[in-house]
Amino acid sequence: MSEATGGIDLDEDVSGVIKKFMFVNRKAPYGTIYALEALEVVLISAAFDQDVSLAFLDDGVYQLVKGQHTKGIDVKNFSPTYRALEGYDIEKLYVERESLEARGLSEDQLIVPVEVMSGEELAARMEEQDVVIGF
Amino acid sequence: MLHIVNKSPYEKNALASCLAHATKGSAVLLIEDGVYAVAQGGKAEPELRQAMGRVAVYALSPDLEARGMKDKVIDGVKLVDYGGFVDLVAEHRTNQSWL
Numbered sequence: 001m002s003e004a005t006g007g008i009d010l011d012e013d014v015s016g017v018i019k020k021f022m023f024v025n026r027k028a029p030y031g032t033i034y035a036l037e038a039l040e041v042v043l044i045s046a047a048f049d050q051d052v053s054l055a056f057l058d059d060g061v062y063q064l065v066k067g068q069h070t071k072g073i074d075v076k077n078f079s080p081t082y083r084a085l086e087g088y089d090i091e092k093l094y095v096e097r098e099s100l101e102a103r104g105l106s107e108d109q110l111i112v113p114v115e116v117m118s119g120e121e122l123a124a125r126m127e128e129q130d131v132v133i134g135f
Numbered sequence: 136m137l138h139i140v141n142k143s144p145y146e147k148n149a150l151a152s153c154l155a156h157a158t159k160g161s162a163v164l165l166i167e168d169g170v171y172a173v174a175q176g177g178k179a180e181p182e183l184r185q186a187m188g189r190v191a192v193y194a195l196s197p198d199l200e201a202r203g204m205k206d207k208v209i210d211g212v213k214l215v216d217y218g219g220f221v222d223l224v225a226e227h228r229t230n231q232s233w234l
Contacts, residue, residue, distance in 0.1 A: 028168050030202065031141070072216075
């Protein structure tokens, strides 16, 4: 232990620890900052080589709707970022079927390939995680 | 009276409460996440259709476009831009935001 490192033992090898992280997205884009902030954290976690998955339910499914054009509200359109996640080895995108159906949406209206599943299946995926972070 | 709703109908009951208090001849303008209410096949469609016999329903077009929802709007909803928003405020003696 060293005082210079605030009591953190830097000799301990933690580089190989990979945890299962799930980011749970429940907010529509643009109305609040949650969706954009979640993306920021997802990209950071990918930089640490973690096992990352994203869940979209409730109004969170609106984040993935195709054809977003934000010029008129003078806000950055971050929806293309979901397509870039694949490049960071983030390929586990889960969408709750009930949330899509309640909003009159279907899988073909989404901007990225996803795995559509029931709320029950999604709950089981949540249980498998080491860390679950909600937005 | 012009009623303005900016919350998603799935997150808050602002629209339902607004419609319950909007009298005949008033106008309801949906902005920001409120525009999700005018989507076809959504939760708010039945209550909006019913309300349209009594009140005029408007939605802010730039907010629909931003959210990819412009081609999913139910019939009878009038789309306005920011200029139209200003006109609506000017045309009505009072307005109320249902936050």
